[in-house]
Amino acid sequence: MTLSTAAVPAGTRERLLTAAFVRLTLADVAYFTATGVAIYTLPLWVTGPVGSDKSGAGFAFGVFAVSALILRPFAGRLADTRGRRPLLVGGALLCALGMLGTAYAENLVPVVLLRLLLGAAEALFFVASLAALADLAPASRMGEAISYNSLGLYLGLAFGPPLGELLVRTAGFRAAWYGAAVLSLLAAVVAAGIKNLRSSEPATGGRIKLIHWKVVPVALGFFTSVVAMGALFAFGALRATEVGLVPTSTPLFIYGLVVVVGRLSLARFLDRFPALLLGAVALMIIAAGLMIMTFGSTPIGMALGAAVLALGVTLSTPAFFSAIFAAVAPSERGAASGTASVFLDLAIAGGPMLLGVAAQANGIPFAFGLAAAVVLAGCLWILALFRQHRQPS
Numbered sequence: 001m002t003l004s005t006a007a008v009p010a011g012t013r014e015r016l017l018t019a020a021f022v023r024l025t026l027a028d029v030a031y032f033t034a035t036g037v038a039i040y041t042l043p044l045w046v047t048g049p050v051g052s053d054k055s056g057a058g059f060a061f062g063v064f065a066v067s068a069l070i071l072r073p074f075a076g077r078l079a080d081t082r083g084r085r086p087l088l089v090g091g092a093l094l095c096a097l098g099m100l101g102t103a104y105a106e107n108l109v110p111v112v113l114l115r116l117l118l119g120a121a122e123a124l125f126f127v128a129s130l131a132a133l134a135d136l137a138p139a140s141r142m143g144e145a146i147s148y149n150s151l152g153l154y155l156g157l158a159f160g161p162p163l164g165e166l167l168v169r170t171a172g173f174r175a176a177w178y179g180a181a182v183l184s185l186l187a188a189v190v191a192a193g194i195k196n197l198r199s200s201e202p203a204t205g206g207r208i209k210l211i212h213w214k215v216v217p218v219a220l221g222f223f224t225s226v227v228a229m230g231a232l233f234a235f236g237a238l239r240a241t242e243v244g245l246v247p248t249s250t251p252l253f254i255y256g257l258v259v260v261v262g263r264l265s266l267a268r269f270l271d272r273f274p275a276l277l278l279g280a281v282a283l284m285i286i287a288a289g290l291m292i293m294t295f296g297s298t299p300i301g302m303a304l305g306a307a308v309l310a311l312g313v314t315l316s317t318p319a320f321f322s323a324i325f326a327a328v329a330p331s332e333r334g335a336a337s338g339t340a341s342v343f344l345d346l347a348i349a350g351g352p353m354l355l356g357v358a359a360q361a362n363g364i365p366f367a368f369g370l371a372a373a374v375v376l377a378g379c380l381w382i383l384a385l386f387r388q389h390r391q392p393s
Contacts, residue, residue, distance in 0.1 A: 014138035016145055020194050021136045024129065027190040028152025031092055031125055034099060034183035036160015038118070041168060041176040045102070045111075049173055052108045060111050062349070067119030069345040073210045075127040076338020080331055084132040084197040091125030092188035094118075096181045103177035123338075125187075130337035132197050134325045142325060143270030143278070146318040147263040154260055212335040215324045217385055219343045221279055222320040224378025225313065226347035227355075228286045231371040232293075232309060234352035236302075239364045245299035251306035258307050262314030270315070275323035276386040282319055283379035285312030290372035294365045305368075 043057040050056075079087050098118040105111045137145030167176040236251035245251070270278065289309030296305055321340065328336045351371070359367035 014140060016138060016141050016148075018136065020197070021133075021145070021149075023190055023194045024132055024136060025149050025152045027088065027092070027187045027194070028129055028149065029156050030183045030187035030190060031095065032153045032156025033160040033163065034095060034156075034180040034187070035122070036157045037164035037167070037176055037180040037183070038099065038102075038160075039157070040161035040164035041173065041180070042102075042115075044168065045173050045177075046108065050105065050108060050111060052111075056108050060108065060115050063112055064115045064119040064122070065345050065349050067116040068123045069119075069342060069349070071120050071123040072127055072338045072341050072345070073335070074338070075123045076131070076212070076334040076336070077210050078124075079128045079131045079334025079337065081334075084128045084135065084334070085191065085194060087124045087128035088132065088191035088194070089188045091121045091123070091128065092184050092191060094121035094124065096184035096188065099177050099180040099184055103174040103181075123341075127334060127337045127341055130321070130341065131333040132194065134333045134337075135197050135330065139326070141271055142322040143275065143318040144267040146321050147267035147270060147314075150317060151260060151263055154256065154263075158256055158260075210335065210338075212328060212332060212339045214327055215336045215339050218276070218279075218320055218323045218327065218382075219340045221283065221378045221382040221385075222316070222324075222340060223343040223347045224375045225283060225286055225316040225320070226344050227351035228290055228309060228371050228375050229313060230348050230351035231290065231355050231368060232306060234356065235359060235364045235367060236306065239293065239368075240299075240302055242364065243297055243299055243302050245302050251302055254303055254306045255310040255313075258310035259314050262311060263318075266314060267318075270318050271322070274386065275319050275326060276382055276389065278315055279319035279323060280379050280382040280386060282312045282315035283375050283382060285309075286316065287372045287375040287379065288312075290368045290375065294369040294372065297365070 042061055043054075046052045046057040046060050047054060052060075075087060095118060098114045098121060101114045101117075102111060105114060133145060133149050134142070163179065164176045167179050232251065232255060236255070237248045240246075240248040240251050286309050289305045289307070289312060291305075292308055293302055293305030296302060324336050324340050325333060355367040355371060358370050
């Protein structure tokens with residue numbers, strides 16, 4: 001199977017919305033809602049009852065990515081050798097333990113250690129979830145499956161922070177951490193009942209991969225799309241303040257709304273196009289959104305740019321992961337998921353840091369323009385891959 005293979009005709013479409021697929025999505029909703037609760041609660045907890053400062057809160061938040069980044073490839077290997085379900089359940093249980101422990105952490109050191117544990121939990125759960133999704137989705141509907149399933153992540157991160165705020169305001173900080181722990185346990189229970197997942201099965205003729213080098217070229221394109229997302233997350237509210245867009249959360253709200261609506265409305269159309277070509281088009285749209293925000297120094301320009309960028313992201317993630325899973329054997333999906341998700345961490349962590357230096361020196365529009373250049377480079381790279389895979393062997 002090549003990376004650019006299109007879907008089979010609609011008349012032969014296989015069933016997608018099985019009980020196992022729905023269970024996986026519900027487990028994702030529960031897990032990422034717990035994550036959303038923590039996103040809201042952690043900085044207030046660290047700067048309040050824990051008695052640290054803003055730098056401590058930032059360090060505690062960011063250290064999560066260290067263990068997640070390091071462990072994702074190992075999680076991918078485990079998903080291929082031990083099966084998806086044990087990692088889903090184990091990751092959710094570790095998350096519950098970390099959330100519960102944080103409720104009793106009285107200084108910054110145990111908070112940081114528990115954040116490292118939570119990063120490990122996220123590596124296990126997220127990588128196994130991607131591999132499980134590839135197991136459950138028909139190959140001809142992979143893009144559609146990724147679109148629907150990704151709503152679990154977006155809905156969880158959308159509703160988790162308000163839930164955290166509600167719990168903190170009405171019952172205190174520990175109630176928020178207890179709530180996150182309960183949601184994580186719910187994710188474990190739901191995941192434990194998922195059937196039709198691949199169990200331990202070594203790859204034919206060789207050892208299980210830690211890094212799946214075959215997916216790296218496509219993952220580089222995915223990396224550039226996440227750099228763009230990081231630019232909006234890091235500087236969207238700040239730029240909204242500069243151009244007078246009120247409320248300043250509007251760009252992020254528009255982004256989330258467009259992605260959710262787009263993933264629901266466009267999901268059935270994604271598999272009609274070659275995955276790499278769709279990924280290249282998505283990167284073009286993302287770059288256009290960044291350029292609108294670069295030159296549109298008005299509230300309308302900022303809002304429009306965020307919407308266009310979101311439309312590109314709506315297409316990009318399903319396209320790139322469809323291409324990634326089309327390039328590997330079923331027994332290698334864990335390694336592919338682990339490798340690809342490393343690029344997500346690198347982009348989310350490294351992109352805003354480097355763009356922040358550019359923004360400090362030359363302004364936020366310059367940082368958006370620089371991000372657009374990175375995305376366009378990714379677009380050219382993916383188009384080259386597409387042309388390469390279209391050529392007959």
